[in-house]
Amino acid sequence: LTGVLYFPRIKTNFDIQKNKIQLYCNQVYVTDSVEGIVPEFLTLLHGVIDSPDIPLNVSRSYLQSDSNVKKISSHITKKVADRLQEIFKNDREQFEKKWDDLKLFITFGMITDEKFYERADKFALLKNVDGKYFTFEEYEKLIKENQTDKNKTLIYLYTTNKVDQHSYIEEAKSRGYDVLMMDGQLDPHLINALESKLKDSRFARVDSDVIEKIIVKEDRKEVALSTNEQNDLRAVFEGAVKSEDHYWISFEDLGENASPVVITHSEFMRRMKDMAAMSPTAGMYGNLPDSHNMVVNVSHPLVKSVIASKSESLGSKLDELDKNIKPLKEKADELHKSRKDKKDEEIPQADKDALAETEKQLDKFEDERRSLLKGFGSDQKLVKQLIDLALLANNMLKGEDLSRFVKRSLELIKPE
Missing domain, CATH: 3.30.230.80 (Ribosomal Protein S5; domain 2)
Known part of the structure; x- marks a missing residue:
């Protein structure tokens, strides 16, 4: 031959x-x-x-x-x-220089041919955001001590775009973490293959969550806000978001020096969409909307300012509504308890009517309360500014929204 x-x-x-x-x-x-x-x-x-x-x-x-x-x-x-x-x-130096041109072929071989994977395991390279190359074994040794979480899982951080995800990369590097560059056409499939091969290891894009939750080193701080206080603040931030945009809003104590708001992308959903995009049929994941999370840092001074402003502006109105809501909730709970272990036909019609009327009134007051909070959020320039800064850091603020952000920024910084 x-x-x-x-x-x-x-x-x-x-x-x-x-x-x-x-x-x-x-x-x-x-x-x-x-x-x-x-x-x-x-x-x-x-x-x-x-x-x-x-x-x-x-x-x-x-x-x-x-x-x-x-x-x-x-x-x-x-x-x-x-x-x-x-x-x-x-000649490793020459091999590294040629790696970016060889990577597609070698990656294709590794994800489609088991025997080739076993051979390529010794020379296939991983490239980090600083342009340095490592074999799989070398890279594991590099990150093992610092990037192993409390459950003994080794976390490989990666980015697919150094520009769009720059703020997330810098946040990871500030903790001493290393970030891989995984922007190749077949990298989503390679990541899946590596996760199945590498023991007790997981890959996570730097913007898939706040860094404290990607590599969990210790039990996280409990959020100082009660469930009701979190629900109120969630409604405030929802009011500042465009109606067509959907975010799952959560709250974390990230420290007063961390960003006030962070936009993250679900690792699982984004990865499924990335792989579906390479399929001719795309599948159900290809048609799903992007999944974004909004993490609000409750310990940041600006977020605390929003909470204080909400209490000052709406405190008396919310208290008045709560006075109406509390007895209705208690009555609804009692009516639900009275129905326990009973078949529908065993419940008196009067009790059914009473529960329906109680829940109707309860919904009315809760909707009014929620509308009040969302209206407050819609009118608050600070809340919109915090959200837009998070979107800007994620390269998600464009067009008319970007123009509004610039105009609002000038209004906020102009001299008195």
């Missing part, structure tokens, strides 16, 4: 071409349709292979089932892996 194979330099998806390997038998051309003859990931390579064991004048299906051709396929895979290992071992 003789031949020359090389990795073409690919700049875009449109550059990817298969069937650029020509098969010869004793210098007689056989075919360039090599799918099923050589491993799938090697069909992206270009070159020429000549072997006396490749039969002439037979169908492609015969070639695919021929035992000699299958041996050739395994041999080619081994030779490619051995050659890459040799280059890595003898």
